[in-house]
Amino acid sequence: MKPILVVGGGPAGLVAAAGAAGVGRKVILVEAKDKLGGNPIHNHYSVFTPNQVDAETAMKEILSPVEKNPNVDVRLSTMVTAVEGEAPNLKVTLKGAKGEEKVDVGAAVIATGFEHFDPGRETQVYGYYEYDDVLTLLDAEKMLKAKQFLRPSNGQKPKSVCFIQCVGSRDRQIGNQWCSKVCCGIASQQSIEVKELLPDAKVFIFYIDMRTYGFWEDDIYWKAQEEKKVNYIRGIVTEITKRGDQLVIKGEDTTMGRPMEVPMDVVVLSVGMEPSPGTKAMAKMFNLPLEHHGWIGRAGNSPLNTVSTSRAGVFVAGAAGGPADLEDSTSQGGLAALKAVGYLNGLKA
Amino acid sequence: MSSTAPQEKNIQFMPKKAKDRVFDRQGNVPTEYFKDALFELEAKGELIVQKIEDGNWVEVETKFGRKKKIPIQNTWHHKSCGQCGHIPGYSTSIFWLNRLLGLKYHDPRDQTSCTAWNYYASSASNPVAQASIAIRNFSQAYQDGFFPLIHCGTSYGHYKETRNEILHHPKLRDQVRKVMDKLGKPMVFPEELVHYSEWVHAMLPRLKPLQKRDMSNIRVSVHPACHYHKLVVEDVIYDRDLYDGQRTAVVSSVVKAFGSYLGDYSTWHDCCGFGFRHILVSRDFSRSFSTIRKIERMKEEANPDVVLTHDTGCVTTLDKSQFAAQAHNRNVGVPVLSDAQFAALALGAHPYKVCQLHWHGVNNKPLMEKMGIDHKQAWEEFQTQVKRIEAKEIEYISWEDAQ
Numbered sequence: 045m046k047p048i049l050v051v052g053g054g055p056a057g058l059v060a061a062a063g064a065a066g067v068g069r070k071v072i073l074v075e076a077k078d079k080l081g082g083n084p085i086h087n088h089y090s091v092f093t094p095n096q097v098d099a100e101t102a103m104k105e106i107l108s109p110v111e112k113n114p115n116v117d118v119r120l121s122t123m124v125t126a127v128e129g130e131a132p133n134l135k136v137t138l139k140g141a142k143g144e145e146k147v148d149v150g151a152a153v154i155a156t157g158f159e160h161f162d163p164g165r166e167t168q169v170y171g172y173y174e175y176d177d178v179l180t181l182l183d184a185e186k187m188l189k190a191k192q193f194l195r196p197s198n199g200q201k202p203k204s205v206c207f208i209q210c211v212g213s214r215d216r217q218i219g220n221q222w223c224s225k226v227c228c229g230i231a232s233q234q235s236i237e238v239k240e241l242l243p244d245a246k247v248f249i250f251y252i253d254m255r256t257y258g259f260w261e262d263d264i265y266w267k268a269q270e271e272k273k274v275n276y277i278r279g280i281v282t283e284i285t286k287r288g289d290q291l292v293i294k295g296e297d298t299t300m301g302r303p304m305e306v307p308m309d310v311v312v313l314s315v316g317m318e319p320s321p322g323t324k325a326m327a328k329m330f331n332l333p334l335e336h337h338g339w340i341g342r343a344g345n346s347p348l349n350t351v352s353t354s355r356a357g358v359f360v361a362g363a364a365g366g367p368a369d370l371e372d373s374t375s376q377g378g379l380a381a382l383k384a385v386g387y388l389n390g391l392k393a
Numbered sequence: 394m395s396s397t398a399p400q401e402k403n404i405q406f407m408p409k410k411a412k413d414r415v416f417d418r419q420g421n422v423p424t425e426y427f428k429d430a431l432f433e434l435e436a437k438g439e440l441i442v443q444k445i446e447d448g449n450w451v452e453v454e455t456k457f458g459r460k461k462k463i464p465i466q467n468t469w470h471h472k473s474c475g476q477c478g479h480i481p482g483y484s485t486s487i488f489w490l491n492r493l494l495g496l497k498y499h500d501p502r503d504q505t506s507c508t509a510w511n512y513y514a515s516s517a518s519n520p521v522a523q524a525s526i527a528i529r530n531f532s533q534a535y536q537d538g539f540f541p542l543i544h545c546g547t548s549y550g551h552y553k554e555t556r557n558e559i560l561h562h563p564k565l566r567d568q569v570r571k572v573m574d575k576l577g578k579p580m581v582f583p584e585e586l587v588h589y590s591e592w593v594h595a596m597l598p599r600l601k602p603l604q605k606r607d608m609s610n611i612r613v614s615v616h617p618a619c620h621y622h623k624l625v626v627e628d629v630i631y632d633r634d635l636y637d638g639q640r641t642a643v644v645s646s647v648v649k650a651f652g653s654y655l656g657d658y659s660t661w662h663d664c665c666g667f668g669f670r671h672i673l674v675s676r677d678f679s680r681s682f683s684t685i686r687k688i689e690r691m692k693e694e695a696n697p698d699v700v701l702t703h704d705t706g707c708v709t710t711l712d713k714s715q716f717a718a719q720a721h722n723r724n725v726g727v728p729v730l731s732d733a734q735f736a737a738l739a740l741g742a743h744p745y746k747v748c749q750l751h752w753h754g755v756n757n758k759p760l761m762e763k764m765g766i767d768h769k770q771a772w773e774e775f776q777t778q779v780k781r782i783e784a785k786e787i788e789y790i791s792w793e794d795a796q
Contacts, residue, residue: 164639
């Protein structure tokens with residue numbers, strides 16, 4: 045019985061691998077990095093929304109079924125370098141530390157995820173590469189995990205912190221015409237954590253629209269405002285410059301209909317999602333058509349199909365197929381496993 | 394937060410400082426490459442693409458890592474209406490730099506105004522008229538055998554926006570073609586749209602060895618022209634070594650090349666105050682913005698000896714607005730020059746006969762003194778030529794007279 049190939053060891057890939065292995069299928073799980081876990085582990089996520097569960101602890105819940113299941117052959121620091129044939133007779137070349145190896149697989153799940161937008165490409169002027177105290181959500185996340193939130197310029201506690209939403213998302217100028225779905229929730233979550241660490245700091249979130257759907261609305265958005273006194277300001281920040289030892293953010297307060305200029309100690313850029321290099325590479329290698337924003341496309345137009353691609357036996361899960369939160373990613377990982385197993389069992393996937 | 398507050402102890406994790414963050418500009422380019430559409434239209438026979446001849450260009454890098462060709466010589470100088478009218482030493486300095494390098498150029502007398510002022514200030518005119526004027530000028534340059542080099546930031550920005558319209562609207566092209574047929578001119582578009590400040594930037598390696606005056610004690614603040622760097626941003630020159638590749642490199646590169654101090658300030662990205670509509674219908678706002686938001690901030694934060702910029706409206710607004718502000722005892726009084734004038738001065742150009750600093754509003758004599766220029770003697774030399782004009786000995790000051 046040919047194994048199922050899962051490409052990507054993040055949340056979607058882990059759940060897919062565990063799911064297929066859990067029903068007795070052999071799985072080859074390929075991860076380019078030297079450790080499983082994807083963005084939550086490699087980028088040192090602090091807590092998961094909306095319940096503030098510790099990210100590392102939560103990740104163990106999906107890591108251990110993979111690590112403990114003998115049906116999963118984990119290949120770390122390994123890349124897929126070539127794909128030949130069609131499912132269920134795919135010949136895949138893997139390149140790892142020990143060299144190249146060709147494996148025969150019956151089906152594949154692509155779970156190569158996203159990468160965070162590089163704020164240097166932003167057409168707004170945010171100065172991430174100019175000013176020490178301009179950070180991304182990733183920088184902030186790592187500091188929050190360490191339970192310290194400081195100004196990189198001088199190592200002091202900031203008295204004012206703001207988050208700028210939609211950096212690299214919802215932006216036609218740079219060609220990213222999508223909402224990254226999670227940034228509003230993550231910024232709100234981080235604002236809560238900042239206030240817990242620095243109760244006296246003033247914390248602002250500058251947004252176009254707040255999109256905290258489902259329970260995030262109550263558990264994060266209102267909590268940040270009502271319990272932590274985070275200030276949400278509707279408006280576009282267009283520039284960050286520096287005056288003395290403080291940053292200055294400039295933009296428009298669209299509620300008040302006036303320009304604003306606010307001194308700030310730390311600015312956190314809520315960088316959105318883009319297809320990862322691995323996702324782009326797998327799309328080419330598996331000959332998977334991209335949907336019109338550049339992510340791996342699903343077969344047909346129905347929103348009810350979330351994992352099947354136009355190639356039989358090849359499935360996509362998580363943020364390789366578009367911006368996705370952790371709930372979506374892991375759910376799709378499970379469904380992709382089910383579909384892959386079903387395909388190999390001769391059922392219509 | 395006082396900067397003297399103690400740094401936290403036992404720091405667990407600290408994000409990288411800006412100097413250690415590396416921006417890879419070779420990443421995704423968000424927009425289509427205009428050249429793809431341009432050459433496709435040429436292949437279909439819809440228009441002629443004027444190319445820069447091989448060996449006659451310098452390659453520079455733009456915001457997202459694309460390369461851009463800057464012509465070295467055989468340039469057709471598309472001048473600026475306001476520049477010629479208000480700051481003639483601006484365009485003269487550009488020509489002087491060309492002559493210093495021994496480069497061939499053409500100063501046409503039959504260039505048409507781009508009319509972009511109408512467009513940006515009051516939405517006057519219409520797309521067909523605007524596109525026709527652009528192509529009429531490019532066609533003239535092509536027929537003259539020179540490649541367009543655009544002095545005006547507004548013309549430059551506007552032509553880039555017009556290029557996008559021309560490339561993507563067949564109906565507009567048809568309408569423009571009818572106009573060109575009436576004029577008896579071919580449909581021509583240059584392969585690059587090049588601003589003169591891009592040319593100055595690209596010529597710096599050739600100009601720098603010719604430096605005559607020591608500029609090392611000059612403090613400079615730069616104002617970037619909005620119509621240069623905020624329109625069609627992907628076509629604007631950036632350099633990894635200037636502002637960490639996050640702001641346009643032109644003008645600032647001139648300051649660095651001649652060894653002057655580049656002083657940053659917090660309203661760097663703001664408009665000069667000109668604003669097109671503002672200068673026409675709300676001039677007091679323009680004056681206040683220019684002096685309070687720009688000049689005073691520069692003085693407080695960078696204390697420059699001179700402000701350099703690269704567009705007509707910016708030079709005139711930043712310079713001339715200071716007159717009224719001085720009457721109100723505001724903290725102003727900084728000379729404003731173009732990058733071309735500054736470069737020409739560094740390279741030994743005459744301050745009055747070439748750079749024509751007497752057209753500027755703010756007292757620039759202290760600046761000249763810092764540059765080691767004997768402005769009294771220079772003025773006498775200039776007056777000698779003026780007297781020759783008055784005596785009808787000469788019609789105008791020639792390049793030979795300007796030495």
